[in-house]
Amino acid sequence: xxxxxxxxxxxxxxxxxxxxxxxxxxxxxxxxxxxxxxxxxxxxxxxxxxxxxxxxxxxxxxxxxxxxxxxxxxxxxxxxxxxxxxxxxxxxxxxxxxxxxxxxxxxxxxxxxxxxxxxxxxxxxxxxxxxxxxxxxxxxxxxxxxxxxxxxxxxxxxxxxxxxxxxxxxxxxxxxxxxxxxxxxxxxxxxxxxxxxxxxxxxxxxxxxxxxxxxxxxxxxxxxxxxxxxxxxxxxxxxxxxxxxxxxxxxxxxxxxxxxxxxxxxxxxxxxxxxxxxxxxxxxxxxxxxxxxxxxxxxxxxxxxxxxxxxxxxxxxxxxxxxxxxxxxxxxxxxxxxxxxxxxxxxxxxxx
Numbered sequence: 001x002x003x004x005x006x007x008x009x010x011x012x013x014x015x016x017x018x019x020x021x022x023x024x025x026x027x028x029x030x031x032x033x034x035x036x037x038x039x040x041x042x043x044x045x046x047x048x049x050x051x052x053x054x055x056x057x058x059x060x061x062x063x064x065x066x067x068x069x070x071x072x073x074x075x076x077x078x079x080x081x082x083x084x085x086x087x088x089x090x091x092x093x094x095x096x097x098x099x100x101x102x103x104x105x106x107x108x109x110x111x112x113x114x115x116x117x118x119x120x121x122x123x124x125x126x127x128x129x130x131x132x133x134x135x136x137x138x139x140x141x142x143x144x145x146x147x148x149x150x151x152x153x154x155x156x157x158x159x160x161x162x163x164x165x166x167x168x169x170x171x172x173x174x175x176x177x178x179x180x181x182x183x184x185x186x187x188x189x190x191x192x193x194x195x196x197x198x199x200x201x202x203x204x205x206x207x208x209x210x211x212x213x214x215x216x217x218x219x220x221x222x223x224x225x226x227x228x229x230x231x232x233x234x235x236x237x238x239x240x241x242x243x244x245x246x247x248x249x250x251x252x253x254x255x256x257x258x259x260x261x262x263x264x265x266x267x268x269x270x271x272x273x274x275x276x277x278x279x280x281x282x283x284x285x286x287x288x289x290x291x292x293x294x295x296x297x298x299x300x301x302x303x304x305x306x307x308x309x310x311x312x313x314x315x316x317x318x319x320x321x322x323x324x325x326x327x328x329x330x331x332x333x334x335x336x337x338x339x340x341x342x343x344x345x346x347x348x349x350x351x352x
Contacts, residue, residue: 016228017326020235027236028243035240043186046302050237051190054133056230058191060223061136062199065146076148079275079284083152086271086292087130088163095127095263096120096171102259110255115313119256121172122304122317127263128167130156131294133191134329135287138294140227141333144287150196152291160296168303231326238322246323249316256320261328268293268332275343282343286336294329297322 028035041048103116103123111119131138132153139149161181206215239246246253268289275285300318308314 016232017235017330020232021239021323021326024236024239024241025243025246027240029247031240032244035237035243038237039241046186046190047237047241050234053230053234053237054191055195057227057234058133058136058195059199060220060227061140061146062150062195063203063220063223065150065196065199065203076284078278079148079280079288080152080155082271082275082278082280082285082288083156083291084159086267086274086288087156088159088167090270091130091263091267091292092124092128092167092171094266096124098263098266099123099127099259102262103256107255107258111252115252118308118313119252119317121308122300122312122314122321123256123259123263124168124171125300125303125314126260126295126297126318126321128164128171129160129296129299131291132157132160132296132299134294134325135291137227137231138290138329138333139287142286142290142336143283145281145283148284149287152287156291160299164299235326246319252316253320253323256317257324260317260321260324264293264324264328264332268335272336280343282336282340285343286340289336290329290332293332294325295321297325 038047038049099120103111103119107116135153136146136149138144139146203215206219210219270289271292272285272289275288280288297318300321301315304312304314304318
């Protein structure tokens, strides 16, 4: 029997992602009027078309949340502790150290000093912005606990509001970092509040009218591929916006991608390993590790542009974050799924 939830799209997701990235870049290069028009449809640095597609990705995940179970999350605080410590006490600083080592030391001969500083700034912005929207997709692909994932993301959103600015200011050595709080607030509303509200109302209405069995066995199945389709269309739009930048900077993109990739794997295995040591269930451990490994790239790109300019090295570094994130995260999803059995513990706390 085929593994539950492993649809045709999911089985070959890496191929679809690669095709969508290539399609987006080609659109940006040869049909620039399309991304030019779409780029005008934004508010507070948030692309409305992208927001709608991300909403399309998240809504099916929200439908699966049994909202009565959210109140029980507080009884299992270890998963939240892993998320908070990894995201705010480890990730920003490890990103700075790894990026500095590669961009300022190892690649010194290939990157001008001033430009390497801008690249480092972009990496810091990524490191200080843990994932908000896309983590629902990663959680879905690893069969994560949707209610617990929601609380992990919601608390991260709250922490970002007051922790992002001082962390970035400290690591960049500046005191005038301006964070577009309208972007933060709008992103939280679009990517969490709206789909959560609609998911709750839909679930309540369908169960009231048709019953729980119909909801779980019939209604939810109608959305099996919606999340993946939303992800693929989002990639086409995002990379159509950044196609020209990517084509013009192939070598530097490769150099920037090296520390970002190392950082992503490091954070994932740090959180994932910690969760296993604490004997947390896999449906909590996998999302906790994936939240830290991925980035809130919408925020990072917006801040990089507002601080350093659209054509800056910082903006390019955040775009590379977008470029590398999905393929790497899909790899980490596969690793998480392949190691699921190692999180099955018996009553004595020993791995099965």
